[in-house]
Amino acid sequence: MATGGVFTDVKPLAETSRGPTPIRAVMEDPEADDLSFWDAPRKSERGRRGRPDKLGNAQRTINMVPVHQTAEFKSRSHTYVGYAIVVHLLAPSNLEEHERDLEKWDGTYVRCEDLNQDPLEFQLLLDLGAPMDSWVFCELSWDTITPLKGSRDIPWSDFHEHRYANKNKIPLPPDSHVRDRQNMARFAYGSDEFTSKIAIAQTVVKIRYHDRDHHPVDLPEFPIGVALGFTPTDIERDEDGVLSLARQSNSKSTFEPQTSIAGPRWTSKTFTGMLKEKNIISKNTFTLYIDHPIFVPQAKSVVIFGPVYDPGLPSIVADEERWTSVPVLYGSGQWELHLKMIKFWPAKGRYKEIPVGVDVTLDNGSSQTYLSKTIVDDLTEKLDIQNNVAPSLAREDELVLVFSQGESEIAIHGQARRFFTSPYLKSSGERAFPFAPTFKKRYILGLNFFMTFITTFQDADDPMARILVHPHDFV
Incomplete structure (x- = not known):
């Protein structure tokens, strides 16, 4: 998970450009079940070893945006947290039909939109230091969240309620999933002074991002946690959730089986691991290009999935x-x-x-x-x-x-x-x-x-x- 601490007297170089989306709805998306990237023109690219990637170069390259932290009291705020990609999320509309003994489940997905039928733009922090499990905020009323306490005794306030109301969120999964102990997990992260905690329940979404040529690319049935409990620090950061870039080969899911009989409904994957599993990229490889905003203020920062290219x-x-x-x-x-x-x-x-x-x-x-x-x-x-x-x-x-x-x-x-x-x-x-x-x-x-x-x-x-x-x- 993000492990960055903060200075007590710093200010950001720039504020986040994402504005609040106070009213949300979930609207049907007629293209939600299509893997739209298959219809987009793509070039076959062969790495130094192995078969060509499924996606052309531009389609596996995503611009990243900086993420900051905004706290109620500026003396502990305004830190540079990391970098995120902007995605659209499609949530299943028939999740209540997914049962543990069900071998096959045909999910139908709808796009998360506001009342203007514009897709919500989720800023998901790319995080090398996270567990295998990615997570996102979900629709909960303020009085039903589980307040957790980090290492710093930061009091909850109206400021945090307002920040939470302006987070982009996916719908809350049904009770059969949220109240399933096998589907629940908690973990802590952070530095010495700023340890935070989060409680999540597992669900599944489709992730849609747009490449550098503005073509949509869908990643189907991506297991993800929804945040049911968190600390004030989690609300103060500007991202809407986290995409894990941990090692797929060695990392462990926090959704450990609570008994020897049953485990979680889905097997968690890192974001790159899922791209590889779905044969969207040929190698479980990614590249981070993050320039220095002090010395190169207008520089682009990008993530490339699959073999590196220019x-x-x-x-x-x-x-x-x-x-x-x-x-x-x-x-x-x-x-x-x-x-x-x-x-x-x-x-x-x-x-x-x-x-x-x-x-x-x-x-x-x-x-x-x-x-x-x-x-x-x-x-x-x-x-x-x-x-x-x-x-x-x-x-x-x-x-x-x-x-x-x-x-x-x-x-x-x-x-x-x-x-x-x-x-x-x-x-x-x-x-x-x-x-x-x-x-x-x-x-x-x-x-x-x-x-x-x-x-x-x-x-x-x-x-x-x-x-x-x-x-x-x-x-």
């Missing part, structure tokens, strides 16, 4: 031989690497090394990078960080991250000021330093990593899973 805007190196391959640690359900050392090579001045020696999780849903207090203190001292302000670095200054597995070491090179500068500003207008200490034994490389390196994730059974890394341009 979409033009932004420009991405398509030849995998020019990327650095880093193996993922065995046995983890998330994207974990062993970070041995951080090196700073200034164009002028002294070379500096910061020993790390810990396993780190790559999490694009974390607004900061979290390491132990000892490591953060060492980094702060050697970079001469004052008042949590990012260092003033030259364009040519270089960063080296050294990863290891066994006796092998792999170094990746990128621009230092991208890595050591937060994507948002302090209230003073100064650039923030994107590192924070954590007292948990789970360490995280957050958004500053992805704003320094273009990253491709290749999911597979151990020991074949790996990431491919290519540096962003020096700006």
Whole structure:
């Protein structure tokens, strides 16, 4: 799940552009049962190995939008949470007919719309650090939600009720699903200070997104959780739900069977895993291109499903031989690497090394990078960080991250000021330093990593899973 903490005196570079949709309805969609992408023109693209993708390049590339957090009190708000894709959701209209002993269920789906018959645009956060299960808000009256308490004692208020009313939501599943213990799950996520909790019930939807050529692409029967209980922090973030990008091969669903007799109605899949299962893409692979809003304010951020290619805007190196391959640690359900050392090579001045020696999780849903207090203190001292302000670095200054597995070491090179500068500003207008200490034994490389390196994730059974890394341009 998103694990980003917040500073206490920051402001966003930009507010979210999604306006409220206060009145909602569910209208019949005559094309809801069609896989509309099959009718769209597509080009066959062959990767370096394997068969061609089902979708053409443009159809498997989606623009991403930044997600922020808006709290009642600005002293704890306005953080940069992560990146989302905008989708339409189609909910089943005959879900009450789905029974546990029913071998075949023909679902009919309707599109979630407002009273103007315009489809609701759901901002779903893409999250590497989530469990396998994705989730979305559903239609509940305010007095029927289950209020949960996170690590911070944030009181519920009219502000949160108003925020919830303006979330885009899908219809509440029938009681036979919501009250089924096998269909229920809870999990917690977050940093030390901002741990949150969520309670979900499993259902199924169709996801429709529009590619860069505005063609609709449908992902049928996607298992997803509906949020029945949550903390105030979940309401304060701008997204309408989460799409998991965890490792399909190793990650576990939170819908664990409560008895040895029955399990959940559907087997949870990550978003990329479902695309692969439905043969929409040929490989369980995706690429995140997230540029740095401080240094490239108008840059596009995109996610590419399937093999990497060059979409033009932004420009991405398509030849995998020019990327650095880093193996993922065995046995983890998330994207974990062993970070041995951080090196700073200034164009002028002294070379500096910061020993790390810990396993780190790559999490694009974390607004900061979290390491132990000892490591953060060492980094702060050697970079001469004052008042949590990012260092003033030259364009040519270089960063080296050294990863290891066994006796092998792999170094990746990128621009230092991208890595050591937060994507948002302090209230003073100064650039923030994107590192924070954590007292948990789970360490995280957050958004500053992805704003320094273009990253491709290749999911597979151990020991074949790996990431491919290519540096962003020096700006």
